Amino acid sequence: MTTKTAWPLVRVLRDRDAGFCLSGVVVSGFGTSALWLASGVWVKDLTGSDGLAALCLLAMWLPTLAGPLLGTLADRVRRKPLLIGVNLLLGALLLTLVSVDSPGDLWLLYAVLFVYGAAGVVHDAAESALVATAVDPSLLGDFNGLRMMAGEGMKLLAPLAGAGLYAAYGGASVALLDAVTFALATGLYALLRGREAKPAPSARSHRRRTAEGVRHIWAHPVLRPLVLAGGATMLCAGLNGAMVYAVVDDLGRSPAYAGVLYAVQGAGSVAVGLLSGPALRRLGERRFAAYGIALLAFAVALRAVPYEPSALVCGAAIGAGLPAVLIATLTSVQRETPGPLLGRVTATAHTLVYAPNVVGLAAGAALVGPVGHRLVLVALGVGLLVTAAWLFQSPARAERTVSRSPSDASPA
Numbered sequence: 001m002t003t004k005t006a007w008p009l010v011r012v013l014r015d016r017d018a019g020f021c022l023s024g025v026v027v028s029g030f031g032t033s034a035l036w037l038a039s040g041v042w043v044k045d046l047t048g049s050d051g052l053a054a055l056c057l058l059a060m061w062l063p064t065l066a067g068p069l070l071g072t073l074a075d076r077v078r079r080k081p082l083l084i085g086v087n088l089l090l091g092a093l094l095l096t097l098v099s100v101d102s103p104g105d106l107w108l109l110y111a112v113l114f115v116y117g118a119a120g121v122v123h124d125a126a127e128s129a130l131v132a133t134a135v136d137p138s139l140l141g142d143f144n145g146l147r148m149m150a151g152e153g154m155k156l157l158a159p160l161a162g163a164g165l166y167a168a169y170g171g172a173s174v175a176l177l178d179a180v181t182f183a184l185a186t187g188l189y190a191l192l193r194g195r196e197a198k199p200a201p202s203a204r205s206h207r208r209r210t211a212e213g214v215r216h217i218w219a220h221p222v223l224r225p226l227v228l229a230g231g232a233t234m235l236c237a238g239l240n241g242a243m244v245y246a247v248v249d250d251l252g253r254s255p256a257y258a259g260v261l262y263a264v265q266g267a268g269s270v271a272v273g274l275l276s277g278p279a280l281r282r283l284g285e286r287r288f289a290a291y292g293i294a295l296l297a298f299a300v301a302l303r304a305v306p307y308e309p310s311a312l313v314c315g316a317a318i319g320a321g322l323p324a325v326l327i328a329t330l331t332s333v334q335r336e337t338p339g340p341l342l343g344r345v346t347a348t349a350h351t352l353v354y355a356p357n358v359v360g361l362a363a364g365a366a367l368v369g370p371v372g373h374r375l376v377l378v379a380l381g382v383g384l385l386v387t388a389a390w391l392f393q394s395p396a397r398a399e400r401t402v403s404r405s406p407s408d409a410s411p412a
Contacts, residue, residue, distance in 0.1 A: 011139060011142055012135075012139055012142050012143050015136055015139055017134040017192050017193060018131075018134070018135045018136070018139055020189070020191050020192055021130070021131050021134060021135065021143070021188075022143065022146060022147060022150065023188050024127075024188040025127070025150060025151070026150045026154065027181050027184045027188065028087065028181050028185040029151055029158070030154050030157070030158045030161075030181055031158070031177055031178035031179075031181030031182065032120070032154075032158075032181075033154045033157075033158030034158040034161055034162030034165070034174055034177060035162065035175065035177075035178045036056075036060065036162075037158075037162050037163055038163065038165070038166045038171055038174040039056040039109065039113060039171070039174075040053040040056045041163065041166055042056075042100070042166065042170075042171035042174075043106060043109065046102065046103050046106065047106070055110065056109070056110070056113055059110050059113040059114045060114075060116060060117040060120075061358055062114065062117060063114065063117040063118035063120070063121050064117065064351055064354055064355055065351060065355055066118070067121050067125075067350050067351030068210050068211075068213055068214055068347060068351060069210050070118060070121040070122050070347055071121065071125040071210075071213060071343050071345070071346060071347020071348060071350075072209050072210045072213070072343065072347075073125075074122055074125035074126040074342075074343025074344065074346075074347065075129075075209070075340055075341065075342070075344050079127075079129050079130040079343070080130060080192055083126050083189045084189050084190055086119050086122055086123045086126070087123075087182045087185050087186040088182070088186055089119060090116060090119055090178075090182050091180075091182035091183050091186070092179075093112050093116070094112065094176070094179040095175070095176070095179055096108060096112065097109060097112060097171070097172060097175035098172040098176070100171065100172070121347055121350070122347075124350060125342075125344070125346045125350075128330065128333070128334060128346040129339065129342035129343045130192070131143060132334040132335075132337075132339070132342055133339065134192055137335065139277075140331050140334055141276055141277040141279075141280035141327070141331050142276070142277030143277075144327045144330050144331050145273040145274065145275070145276030145277050145280075145327050146273055147273075148269065148272075148273045148276070148323045148327055149269065149270045149273025150273075152269035152273070152319070152323070153266070161177075162177070165177060210344060212341060212344065213341060213344030213345045213347070213348040214348055216341055216345050217345060217348060222286070222332055223329075223332055223333060223336055223349070225286065225390075226286060226289060226325070226328060226329045226332055227329060227352050227353060228352075229290075229293065229387050229390070229391050230325045230326060230329045230349075230352070230353035231352050231355075231356045232383070232384075232387045233296065233322070233325050233387060234353055234357040234360065235356035235357065235359060235360045236296075236360065236380045236384050237322055237360060238356065238358065238360020238362075238364060239360040239361075239364040239367070239380055240300050240303075240360075240364070240377065240380055241357075241361060242360070242363075242364020242365050242367075243303070243368055243376060243377060244258050244261060244262075245258060246368050246372075247261070247311065247373060247377075248261070250306040250373070250374075251308050251311060252306075253308075260312075261312070261315045262315075264312050264315035264319065265316065265318050265319035266319060267316060267319060268315070268316040268317060268318065268319025268320035269319040269320065269322070271320055272292070272319070272320040272321075272323050272327075273323065273327075276288070280327070280328065280331060285328040285329070285331055286328070286391055287392070288324055288327075288328050289325040289329070289391060290388045290389075290391035290392045291324065291388075292320070292321045292323070292324020292325055292328075293321065293325055293384055293387050293388040293391065294321075294384075294388040295321035295324075296317070296321030296322050297321075297381045297382075297383075297384035297385040297387075298385075299313075299314040299317035299318045300318065300377055300380045300381045300384060301377060301378050301380070301381025301382070302314050302381075303377050304373070304375075304377040304378050326353065330346075330349070333345055333349050334346075364376070
């Protein structure tokens with residue numbers, strides 16, 4: 001059949017529900033990325049404080065730590081109405097930011113950003129669960145790769161658009177833009193045709209239901225190593241990210257050159273997003289993740305060499321290697337988790353994988369001065385290589401079977 005052999009992007013877009021889901025991700029992701037940059041600039045302009053500006057990012061990230069608890073909400077109701085409701089809630093909340101015009105109003109901005117982050121955890125959990133039921137199982141790897149590609153593309157384009165809009169019309173205009181993107185995403189999710197059964201009521205307490213997601217990951221022979229490797233990789237990625245300005249300085253360039261390195265990294269992520277579907281079918285989730293981490297290990301270590309062509313190549317390799325474990329983990333969660341558990345398992349996996357990135361950023365900021373970036377980068381390369389080798393050690397028979405025969409996977 002041509003659907004089986006077509007280019008991954010065409011295969012996904014030919015699937016009506018997959019196309020709408022991907023479009024919703026792109027639209028809402030654009031607004032989120034624009035607000036992420038503009039909110040910090042907004043606070044900086046109002047207060048002149050770098051610390052208060054940094055709190056914007058903290059407010060958005062902090063709810064991730066409550067992922068297992070928040071993800072349980074995505075399993076208590078049907079996911080499509082929940083996604084629509086979350087998008088409408090965020091759109092309405094963002095409209096309240098038009099009144100922020102002085103330092104005394106910043107409590108409202110921080111409160112909205114905190115709710116934004118918490119709702120985002122619920123949104124991502126519900127979206128992952130909805131995708132697993134709305135998208136053909138054979139397209140999950142392709143979809144998640146394209147989702148990653150779209151997210152990275154938005155990080156390149158949306159902050160520039162947000163900064164330009166902020167410079168021209170102020171922070172309220174960026175909030176309005178984000179509200180519009182959530183309204184558009186609501187319409188796209190409403191067009192999905194997939195029917196969901198109402199979740200069966202449970203007599204278990206909220207705490208026990210939350211713990212089920214953690215237990216599922218810990219007891220699963222495929223998910224546990226992928227999630228642990230993902231968390232270790234993101235910890236190293238955070239440390240690596242904190243070294244970027246030291247790397248730029250070592251090249252004899254101005255701090256603005258970091259934008260070039262980020263752009264090259266984004267290009268690498270776009271490439272791996274397009275290739276991830278075929279790679280997952282050929283290698284399986286575990287080996288695909290291990291190869292990506294190994295590529296990341298060599299690229300991070302070679303950043304210690306103060307040579308500009310090498311730095312650019314390493315940037316592209318980091319962009320290609322890092323998403324592999326994230327795509328592999330999400331795809332495996334969707335394939336290996338029963339539908340009624342999928343929301344809380346997804347949120348738990350996101351917490352375990354992404355929270356170490358914040359720790360890595362903080363640790364990197366503390367180490368770059370007294371230790372120096374070169375030693376840290378080489379040590380990170382070694383640590384990542386050990387992580388990749390650990391993933392390679394265990395047999396990948398189970399996950400290769402799932403990847404090659406998705407119709408035989410779990411109902412999720």
